[in-house]
Amino acid sequence: MKAGKSRLEKVKKSIGFSELIVVDAKGSASGTCAMWKSSVSLHPIEFNKNLIVVKVTKAVCDWFLVGFYGPPYATKKKNAWENLMALLESFQSLWVCMGDFNFIISDNEILGGNRGGSSATNYLKELIFEFGAIDLGCSGNKFTWAKRGWGNSAIKRRLDRGIANISWRLAFPRASIAHLGAISSDHAPLLLDTNPKDSFAHRPFRFEAARIRDNNCNSIVEKACNERVTGSAMVKLCKKQAATREALRKWNKEIFGHYQDKINCLMNKIAEVQKNPPSTDNGKIESVLLTDLSEWLARSEVMWRQIKRTVAQRRG
Template sequence: MGEQLGGNKGGPSSTNYLKELLFKLNVMDLGYSGNKFTWARGRWDKASIKSRLDRGVANISWQLAYPRATITHLGAIKSDHALILMDTNPSDSFAHIPFRFEIVWLRDDRCSAVIEDAWKGKVSGSEFIKLYEKKAATREALRKWNKEVFGHCQDKINSLLKKIKEVQDRQPSHENGLLENDLQAELSEWLLRSEVVWRQKSRELWLKLGDKNSNILICPPSFTGEEII
């Protein structure tokens, strides 16, 4: 794993108890920034053996709740162990968010219209420039539409729940029954959309962390959030 300097590292067939424990507990290493090692035998500047003993781990539910959490290895102060700092909401971190096609868009008939309108925009230049500009315009149009339609998914669900309760509190009637059926159908659709959104997000998170901890995590064989533009 490259997490030890000096000393007996064991052969390739040696049992990795840490890896087995993480798998058994269904948690993943959160990674780190800073010095690779967190423990040294003796003085840090002269230590013949250094190792990454201390680390942060979490299950998928916690990582979904704190997707921007970071682990930083600080310096060792009068100790053979380095301090570890966890920040669940770092203010200075920046990560480029690539454009990804959201599966939930396919459940809305307006998606194709958004793409067609953006693609019809007039651009000038070479064929390559035209293609680049049309792709960029389509990407931004989809991002804007996604924020407007799906950015408040939970608010929509809460609003429908409130309307259903109001109808159920009224006197029973044929009209109220039809209205409740329509609201229930709309609620079912938005609940399904919310499930699709979070299912895709969870797979993206597993893939992202799997790339960083390939010795610990085996990623799913398929990934539905592929970048298409």
């Protein structure tokens, strides 16, 4: 993570979070950060350039969440991994550890590049053996890191994952990790869901300023307003408003859709493309999807700005 604290403060506000921990990047070394909502009972325990540890307090049980970055350089690996193992050893409770470990644990987590064995210590394997830890598995793209993009010459690895002690897994038997699409990064983000739900409620339709970004918006409104209606001037106005509202509702459902639905769909498509074998065609498809995603993210940003203004006006 190369972003500074001021940039991360903006990101925190834009996604509705209130709390932030930042370990700034120094030189070529990346930093780390954690964000959460004040409604979550979470307490920072330790943080440095390689890890962030927080304690999650729940009614059922307390547990530790560790975000870890394993240095890729041999000279720095030993110290970082020894610190992580000492930390996990000190926990007398449930824990889960996620992040970029910069190690694989089997040959099927490699695509392309050199498959030759290495005499160097695999600290991830040692940790799993030492603590009897469980790999939480994943859904989505099998690989989480790619070199030279995701095209023909891509080299892919599963360097990022989540592991936990047996007690944590027993406490959260339905917990799962999803590999999301890699957007403007060589790493795919991980999403840990401790209690997956089967369905989500839909939000009611509301017209928002971001829809003006779509070229079809004006024509939808113009066509509805130009419909021939009868009655007094007031009745005609009401009928045209009703027709416009219905046309926009239909357009929203059939064509435009909900922002997050569209964004999720595009991210899923990107993740699916990144699952496929590297090829020129897949690279072109990914490029188009990333362009579409950027537009929908821009629309979403406009929507949230409008919502914030509305909330601020209501509060006076």
